[in-house]
Amino acid sequence: MACPVDEFDLIARHFDWPARHPEVSLAVGDDAALLDPPPGTRLAVSTDMLIAGRHFPLDTAPEAIAHRALAVNLSDLAAMGASPLGFTLSLGLPQTDADWLARFASQLRTGAERWGCDLIGGDTVGSPVLTLSVTVIGSLPAGKALTRGGARAGDRLAVTGHIGDAALGLALALGEESLPVLSPSAAAYLRERLDYPEPRLATGRALLPHASAALDCSDGLLQDIGHLLASSDLAAEIDIDAIPVSPAAAEWLEARPADWTRLVTGGDDYELIVALPPEVEIDPVWGLTVIGRLVDGPTGEIRDRQARTLPQRRGYTHFPASPSVDKGEDVNG
């Protein structure tokens, strides 16, 4: 039921839970939050904006929206090797639906507590379209961080988890025509992976002393590898067959083998892409799969070891030059 309420009541009712980090001296409720980081703390700051109908389908559940808004930002902290500290949320609401807000805020709190990231501020405004902007602040030991630019020729290229599930889940969510018929459990799994991405915080932290470069995979595997290559001034040789896929995605590929291009160009997986120097021994708990290696060559070039032709379009473009884009480009991270 739509239920117009006063903004200040709204904030007080739904977004006022206690902060847990001792560094957060003052959270929601004043002109600004106050943080007192211990000496020697390096802070990592990242921001992402999500818009209904562009970054998630219009009928997405409020729980999934709340989860996503925090998860995609925390994924950026994971990619730096940082630990979450706090976040701000700007929320543009087309209407104030008390039930929607309660569900959204409850899931946001669940995520905040699970990932250890305190809500430290926000703004709620009226908007013609549901819009969320989250800024996360994380902490790192002084002088440390996993940037995109530290990789060297000879490093292995590896990814966490499985690649491509979210792109397939999106195709299902949008009801694309002539999709392969999947088992109900596989279809549900792919939708779940789209709606509830998991920031790889523990792996990012564990890799901080070991990886030479990292970023998260939000715009498409090939495109994001391209960002790492551009920052590190390298090329890459990858093995398409080595890219880890989930059993659900494998079921899809069995029906439609040519769809491997969807998996390597679709966004929203929020897995980590990391470069590992040759001397680093990979710990199984990191959950990594090696998919290739970095080489000297034309900066940004990616070639397949078996010389397969890779898709020209490597991933999501936010402002496509052509209006005839496929639906998958309406979603990014």
Place this chain on the structure above:
Amino acid sequence: MACPVDEFDLIARHFDWPARHPEVSLAVGDDAALLDPPPGTRLAVSTDMLIAGRHFPLDTAPEAIAHRALAVNLSDLAAMGASPLGFTLSLGLPQTDADWLARFASQLRTGAERWGCDLIGGDTVGSPVLTLSVTVIGSLPAGKALTRGGARAGDRLAVTGHIGDAALGLALALGEESLPVLSPSAAAYLRERLDYPEPRLATGRALLPHASAALDCSDGLLQDIGHLLASSDLAAEIDIDAIPVSPAAAEWLEARPADWTRLVTGGDDYELIVALPPEVEIDPVWGLTVIGRLVDGPTGEIRDRQARTLPQRRGYTHFPASPSVDKGEDVNG
């Protein structure tokens, strides 16, 4: 001319200027920015979302939008007594107009350099309506800040600058019917005050050792005084005649004396409201005018010294309970 471009080109072209603060170790271009604050630094964090047609008229110049997006956030830092360090910008764009972006980015850089606030990150996405979300980070000496809750009975209540110009400027911008006829210079001044609010950073910093409480005036003078009273558990006695108005606003009031209610309930002035203990001697360089004092009484009550009836509605409501609101409520800070 609308000119669709690639997001990464767009960022590189318009939003990649060097950071100046030594604390900013890594600004735009990786998964997250990196800050290395000196030991003993307290950080203040605030965020605001602005939506075209709600927080500024649709035909507002890109320069005014860029100025406003940064200024209204910096006003929150000013109200804490903090010094700007860096900011993130999330930008939802209905189209990518190269000329618009160039003008917007140029003014943003002007503001960033003038106020000493480095752009440390951002996100640009497609959106059906122009949407901006800025998060600012400022610094304070350890243990210090001007909060809303420190005022005591007997403190003087004071404001910076002039109150109400932005509300009158908005009425002009929206072309409200039957407004008073003003001199061209007065009309231009009021529009300028709406479009180019000035964060009171120097005054905020100067008041840090002296004021007992502060906040900025963004939702309407009476409403924002109410926030201070609620946080400090006090009432206030004010003198409407003491509220400082600009010569342009005075010209308006001469034609329409009853419009004093607009001035005390209109938002967007971004002046500071401060509480000053009796022993503090007011330095003229702070630019303050005393408008009343804080008293014990029903929390949040505001009464006029001459017992004039104050407006029921004290300021802007983001989600009004009634659809029959006046146009002024579409704008807030």
